[in-house]
Amino acid sequence: MMPRERQLLHYLQTYIASHDGVAPTVREIQAELGLASPSGPSRLLDSLERQGLIAREPSRGRNIRLTRPPADLATVSDAEIYAEAVRRGIMSSTALPVRPQSQRQ
Numbered sequence: 001m002m003p004r005e006r007q008l009l010h011y012l013q014t015y016i017a018s019h020d021g022v023a024p025t026v027r028e029i030q031a032e033l034g035l036a037s038p039s040g041p042s043r044l045l046d047s048l049e050r051q052g053l054i055a056r057e058p059s060r061g062r063n064i065r066l067t068r069p070p071a072d073l074a075t076v077s078d079a080e081i082y083a084e085a086v087r088r089g090i091m092s093s094t095a096l097p098v099r100p101q102s103q104r105q
Contacts, residue, residue, distance in 0.1 A: 008044045009053060023064035
């Protein structure tokens with residue numbers, strides 16, 4: 001799972017839980033993720049759907065449904081996500097977040 005996908009998945013979990021099971025619109029997702037156009041959230045949603053993490057019903061607004069309990073979705077660490085991004089060539093290993101020296105153990 002890519003970092004942006006994880007960010008979207010977390011947002012979906014939080015939004016759906018706090019809105020009685022109602023999913024956000026693509027425009028709300030766009031605003032939350034700070035994306036320039038609705039095609040960005042659409043691509044991310046397509047990817048999450050291919051991975052089996054969400055399901056969508058065509059021709060319906062707010063049609064996103066989580067397919068797994070939130071606890072199952074939270075088991076992948078950020079380190080695994082960044083490593084997968086590097087493996088896929090989407091991020092360079094130099095782009096990985098590094099904690100400041102003062103926070104290192």
